[in-house]
Amino acid sequence: xxxxxxxxxxxxxxPLAEGEAQGHTSPxxxxxxxxxxxxxxxxxxxxxxxxxxxxxxxIALTVNYAAALADGPFVARTRPARTNRSTQHWIVELLQGExxxxxATVMTAARRETWSGHEAGMPDVPRPxxxxxxxxxxxxxxxxxDMRFLTGFVPRKWEGQGDAESxxxxxxxxxxxxxxxxxxxxxxADTFFPRIWxxxxxxxxxxxxTMTVYFHADGAQLAATGTQYLLAQARGQGxxxxxxxxxxxxxxxxxxLLATTHQVVYFKE
Amino acid sequence: xxxxxxxxxxxxxxPLAEGEAQGHTSPxxxxxxxxxxxxxxxxxxxxxxxxxxxxxxxIALTVNYAAALADGPFVARTRPARTNRSTQHWIVELLQGExxxxxATVMTAARRETWSGHEAGMPDVPRPxxxxxxxxxxxxxxxxxDMRFLTGFVPRKWEGQGDAESxxxxxxxxxxxxxxxxxxxxxxADTFFPRIWxxxxxxxxxxxxTMTVYFHADGAQLAATGTQYLLAQARGQGxxxxxxxxxxxxxxxxxxLLATTHQVVYFKE
Numbered sequence: 001x002x003x004x005x006x007x008x009x010x011x012x013x014x015p016l017a018e019g020e021a022q023g024h025t026s027p028x029x030x031x032x033x034x035x036x037x038x039x040x041x042x043x044x045x046x047x048x049x050x051x052x053x054x055x056x057x058x059i060a061l062t063v064n065y066a067a068a069l070a071d072g073p074f075v076a077r078t079r080p081a082r083t084n085r086s087t088q089h090w091i092v093e094l095l096q097g098e099x100x101x102x103x104a105t106v107m108t109a110a111r112r113e114t115w116s117g118h119e120a121g122m123p124d125v126p127r128p129x130x131x132x133x134x135x136x137x138x139x140x141x142x143x144x145x146d147m148r149f150l151t152g153f154v155p156r157k158w159e160g161q162g163d164a165e166s167x168x169x170x171x172x173x174x175x176x177x178x179x180x181x182x183x184x185x186x187x188x189a190d191t192f193f194p195r196i197w198x199x200x201x202x203x204x205x206x207x208x209x210t211m212t213v214y215f216h217a218d219g220a221q222l223a224a225t226g227t228q229y230l231l232a233q234a235r236g237q238g239x240x241x242x243x244x245x246x247x248x249x250x251x252x253x254x255x256x257l258l259a260t261t262h263q264v265v266y267f268k269e
Numbered sequence: 270x271x272x273x274x275x276x277x278x279x280x281x282x283x284p285l286a287e288g289e290a291q292g293h294t295s296p297x298x299x300x301x302x303x304x305x306x307x308x309x310x311x312x313x314x315x316x317x318x319x320x321x322x323x324x325x326x327x328i329a330l331t332v333n334y335a336a337a338l339a340d341g342p343f344v345a346r347t348r349p350a351r352t353n354r355s356t357q358h359w360i361v362e363l364l365q366g367e368x369x370x371x372x373a374t375v376m377t378a379a380r381r382e383t384w385s386g387h388e389a390g391m392p393d394v395p396r397p398x399x400x401x402x403x404x405x406x407x408x409x410x411x412x413x414x415d416m417r418f419l420t421g422f423v424p425r426k427w428e429g430q431g432d433a434e435s436x437x438x439x440x441x442x443x444x445x446x447x448x449x450x451x452x453x454x455x456x457x458a459d460t461f462f463p464r465i466w467x468x469x470x471x472x473x474x475x476x477x478x479t480m481t482v483y484f485h486a487d488g489a490q491l492a493a494t495g496t497q498y499l500l501a502q503a504r505g506q507g508x509x510x511x512x513x514x515x516x517x518x519x520x521x522x523x524x525x526l527l528a529t530t531h532q533v534v535y536f537k538e
Contacts, residue, residue, distance in 0.1 A: 059512055060479045060533050062331040064374050066351035066358040081362065081369040082335035087478070087535075089335040089372050091360060093350065100350040103358050103374050105333050107479050107533070111510040114538050115469065119435060120506040166388060200384065209356070210329045210376050212481050214514045214533050216507035237389040237518065238485035238526045241380040243328055245483045245529055247516055249506065257507045260514055262531050264329050264376070264483050266356075269383050 005178045006144060007187070010039050011046040019078045021047055023094075025071050029141040034069045036141035037208045038190030040094070042183040044104040047076035048090050049182060055080075055088040056110035057219050058182050062212045063104040070096055086110045111218055118216065122255035125150050128171040128229040145191060146175045148229070154193055155201040162202070166195035166236035166246070171229040180222045180230075180258075182215065188230060188250060189213045189261040195236035195246045196267050204267045209243070211263040217256065225252040234261075242266060274447045275413060276456070279308050280315040288347045290316055292363075294340050298410040303338045305410035306477045307459030309363070311452040313373040316345035317359050318451060324349075324357040325379035326488050327451050331481045332373040339365055355379045380487055387485065391524040394419050397440040397498040414460060415444045417498070423462055424470040431471070435464035435505040435515070440498040449491045449499075449527075451484065457499060457519060458482045458530040464505035464515045465536050473536045478512070480532040486525065494521040503530075511535060 004012075010026035029039035041063045048054060075095045082089040087109040094102035131148040152168030155161070172188055194206040217225070234248035248261045273281075279295035298308035310332045317323060344364045351358040356378040363371035400417040421437030424430070441457055463475040486494070503517035517530045 060333075062374060062479075062481060064329075064358050064376055067353060081372050084336065089333050089369070091362075091372055093360075100358070103350050103360055105331060105372050105374055105479075107333055109478075109511070109535075111512070114509075114511050114536065115473075116509040117468065118507045118509065119433075119464075119468065119504070164388075195388075199386065199388065204384075209378075210331075210374075212331060212531065214507065214531070216509050216512075216514070218510065235388070237529045238387045238483065240383075240385040240387065240485050240526075241487065242378070242383050243380070243485075245485070247529070247531070257509075260506045260516070260531070262481065262483070262516075262529070266378075267383065 005176065007174060007178055007184055011042050011183050013047060013050055013076060019051065021050065021076045022073055023076055024073050025069055027140060029144060031139050031141055034071065037065060038187035039141065040069060040102060041190055041211060042187040043076065044092050044094060044102055045106060045186050046183045047078045047092055048106045051078045053080050054108060055083060056086065056108045058106060058215050059109050060107040060212065060214050061104065061186060062210065063102060064210045065208055066103055067099065067101045069101050074101065118257040120249055120257055122231055122251040123169065125169060125231065131171060144175055146173050152198055154197060158201055158203055160200060160202050162198065162200040166198040168192060169231065169233045172232045173227060173229045177227040179227055180225045182219065182222065185222060185259055186213055188232065189248065189259060191232060192234040192246065192248060194265055195234065196239060196244055199236060199239065204269050206265050206267045208263050208265050212261065214260045217258040221256065225258065228253045230258065274445065276443060276447055276453055280311050280452050282316055282319055282345060288320065290319065290345045291342055292345055293342050294338055296409060298413060300408050300410055303340065306334060307456035308410065309338060309371060310459055310480060311456040312345065313361050313363060313371055314375060314455050315452045316347045316361055317375045320347045322349050323377060324352060325355065325377040327375060327484050328378050329376040329481065329483050330373065330455060331479065332371060333479045334477055335372055336368065336370045338370050343370065387526040389518055389526055391500055391520040392438065394438060394500065400440055413444055415442050421467055423466060427470055427472055429469060429471050431467065431469040435467040437461060438500065438502045441501050442496060442498045446496040448496055449494045451491065454491060454519065454528055455482055457501065458517065458528060460501060461503040461515065461517060463534055464503065465508060465513055468505060468508065473538050475534050475536045477532050477534050481530065483529045486527040490525065494527065497522045499527065
């Protein structure tokens, strides 16, 4: 392939100075209003990944959506607030004009081999090849993923018949195919449609305000996962007075837990 | 009571300038080395709560433990990176000398009344009065809590016999009694001993590197909860090459979900 993958084009950052790079929102990952939050999170972590001062690989990311990004350029500011022998703590801001639109913290580390043994096992589900692709229409970013829902799809009727439970499970990969890395895994952690739509079967306006991703895989494991499908799972926890949260997990086809993720979403009513 | 509660003494901050206040580590909340992480998180959120520029109440906090705090004073720096009509995004740093020891982001909001309905229900457990207090010895901060373990207590034998599962449930409240607020709820979100000790029954050295708390209760609900016990629950998810995470929930005695919490913990082997 000589042409740049839309994801690589979307997360491309042009160095401006130490700790400063310029990016641009991507029409290929547009949401209803402004960009898909997953691509914004990927841009925030990419700003750290491309910083020459980086030590190790990402362990944890928290990204806060402070304001709606306008379509157009932004500046990513990265600062290693603390560098230790094997860990580093970053503060990141994305700015448009002089206004902060995203804040983030990223913790990176050089891992050592230790005892390992994941507790959150992959649920027993059909293989991706045995699950039909779920047709999804609408905004651009949905076309960037091959999604195969196992349970908890968007309600087909919006008549307030909502479920008591908001569990969703789907197989998921980039469209077109692209080998997995930290940036694309970050973006995939935000693919869950709002849990409140499942709970209520009512399309109340929503917006993610903060998302955290914990990386259990290292770069080698992501590279080995390659273009496999990921099993993505999320379930709501608290829903009260304008905000709800969900907790989620992402495994590769072998059942390796690659990441866990949580987020808080604003809802209007 | 004319004497200051140890928790209030621990989170006291003296204003130095706009966005700058001085605090001090608290011997009453000492851990093995340095302070209990929960009190550090409480100090970080308290720095925002006391900032006169605050809009609304906390919705989400992420605190990153960038370095071990030395016993002694620290400076808390708070900056409202973005203020919208009803939400605000804060960046917080705690410094000792000129070194950053903690980074944090806090999202606050003025909530409106909406449809509400928590999905994560309180498990069916005996009432606190029917559960004996669990004797715990050792570091100072353990004496600041009345803990009544229901399941998943610290292993009594450290012979590597570990469980496959790291679920812990306990009733918990301040000792001496103190009405619940955002700062004390934040501290309580970090009371879980390391999940890897349960998994492995081996006291490998550990340290929390990042913790997130999502607040589902507002200040009025915390005040109404008062000095009740909270049911605190946590379970490990991924454990690999030096880092594991857990997901947790805290309910009051009526079964209201007050907060959800997640953290990543470093472990040596």
